[in-house]
Amino acid sequence: METFDTIGIIGAGAWGSALALVASRAGRKAILWGRDAETVASVNAGNGNPRYLPGIPFKEPISGTIDLSEAASADLLLLVTPAQTLRAVLRDLQPLVASGTPVVLCAKGIERSTGRLMSEVLVEELPQARPAALSGPSFASDVARGLPTAVTIASADGALADAIADSLSAPAFRPYAATDLVGVEIGGALKNVLAIGAGAVAGARLGKSAEAALIARGFAEIRRFARRRGAEAETLMGLSGLGDLMLTCSSVQSRNYAFGIGIGEGAAVADLLARGRPLAEGAMTALIARDLARREAIDMPITEVVAEIVEGRLRLDAAIERLMRRPLKREEA
Numbered sequence: 001m002e003t004f005d006t007i008g009i010i011g012a013g014a015w016g017s018a019l020a021l022v023a024s025r026a027g028r029k030a031i032l033w034g035r036d037a038e039t040v041a042s043v044n045a046g047n048g049n050p051r052y053l054p055g056i057p058f059k060e061p062i063s064g065t066i067d068l069s070e071a072a073s074a075d076l077l078l079l080v081t082p083a084q085t086l087r088a089v090l091r092d093l094q095p096l097v098a099s100g101t102p103v104v105l106c107a108k109g110i111e112r113s114t115g116r117l118m119s120e121v122l123v124e125e126l127p128q129a130r131p132a133a134l135s136g137p138s139f140a141s142d143v144a145r146g147l148p149t150a151v152t153i154a155s156a157d158g159a160l161a162d163a164i165a166d167s168l169s170a171p172a173f174r175p176y177a178a179t180d181l182v183g184v185e186i187g188g189a190l191k192n193v194l195a196i197g198a199g200a201v202a203g204a205r206l207g208k209s210a211e212a213a214l215i216a217r218g219f220a221e222i223r224r225f226a227r228r229r230g231a232e233a234e235t236l237m238g239l240s241g242l243g244d245l246m247l248t249c250s251s252v253q254s255r256n257y258a259f260g261i262g263i264g265e266g267a268a269v270a271d272l273l274a275r276g277r278p279l280a281e282g283a284m285t286a287l288i289a290r291d292l293a294r295r296e297a298i299d300m301p302i303t304e305v306v307a308e309i310v311e312g313r314l315r316l317d318a319a320i321e322r323l324m325r326r327p328l329k330r331e332e333a
């Protein structure tokens with residue numbers, strides 16, 4: 001099996017830092033690239049990442065750098081900047097990455113301007129890379145603290161997925177390898193939309209029954225969308241799908257769920273999305289998924305209302321009424 005001794009992590013936010021800790025715990029040399037010199041200096045001084053993972057000590061060695069070429073020369077790269085920044089980051093990486101380098105996409109989103117999945121953006125901008133994705137129920141702060149976590153690592157090349165899983169496996173971090181890259185990406189991206197919806201229902205105190213209904217029917221939408229993209233139904237029943245829905249749609253630790261709670265409590269969406277607020281990828285994904293669903297005639301009524309709420313064009317009570325008044329139908333459809 002191929003082994004990857006050095007792992008370059010691109011993006012020194014919460015998830016990038018947590019994954020750098022994982023790589024180090026797995027016995028690899030972890031090179032964490034960040035654009036913020038202060039954060040990088042803090043990591044190198046052994047003071048962790050107080051901006052994105054406050055209060056969590058970094059006990060394992062991580063080599064921080066602001067020099068992209070240093071991280072880009074690693075045997076394996078993890079790309080961990082927000083979804084809408086991926087293309088720009090890949091363009092910077094393009095001249096620096098050796099042919100055949102495996103690149104693991106860790107952002108959970110879809111590109112707004114093109115509707116492309118992260119792997120599709122990767123193929124366009126970094127054709128010399130071997131694509132993979134990492135997704136599943138995993139809060140950065142849990143992972144950084146060393147709490148037990150399982151994720152999926154997918155690549156169309158099964159042997160590569162196995163090798164990446166092996167290289168990242170650590171006592172409290174258990175990766176499962178998979179080959180349905182598209183299914184894993186869609187599960188990770190679209191669960192954030194439902195987390196916003198579930199959070200809104202919770203914030204408005206509409207009851208746990210309503211939350212469960214929204215998640216179950218929203219999950220049917222995700223499966224419909226995934227099927228259309230050629231994903232395997234079974235994939236969505238795994239960690240990146242059902243597993244991540246269970247986590248993100250039920251915990252205030254989730255930024256998307258917390259964003260939804262804010263909406264349900266009556267906060268203005270613009271305030272919740274203001275600069276400096278925590279990243280809620282689902283706010284953007286809702287708009288993209290709604291547009292793609294319309295274009296491809298996929299029935300996604302919950303995604304549709306979440307998008308309109310995020311746009312500030314629909315109130316939560318009107319959204320619920322619209323969903324409840326839809327014509328009755330067979331559940332499996």
Ligand SMILES: NC(=O)C1=CN([C@@H]2O[C@H](COP(=O)(O)OP(=O)(O)OC[C@H]3O[C@@H](n4cnc5c(N)ncnc54)[C@H](O)[C@@H]3O)[C@@H](O)[C@H]2O)C=CC1
Nearest residue numbers: 012013014015016080081082083085107108138139140279
């Ligand atoms: N935080 C978590 O628990 C998890 C996050 N993810 C996903 O990982 C991705 C990143 O999330 P987080 O690390 O949590 O976000 P974050 O907000 O904690 O950090 C984002 C990082 O990206 C950097 N960044 C932003 N724009 C950039 C650009 N144009 N060029 C270079 N760097 C840039 C920021 O400086 C920051 O270091 C998201 O897609 C998220 O959905 C996935 C699983 C768990």
Ligand SMILES: O=C(CO)COP(=O)(O)O
Nearest residue numbers: 136137138139254255256
């Ligand atoms: O994807 C995550 C956990 O699996 C993190 O969720 P949030 O981005 O909503 O915080």
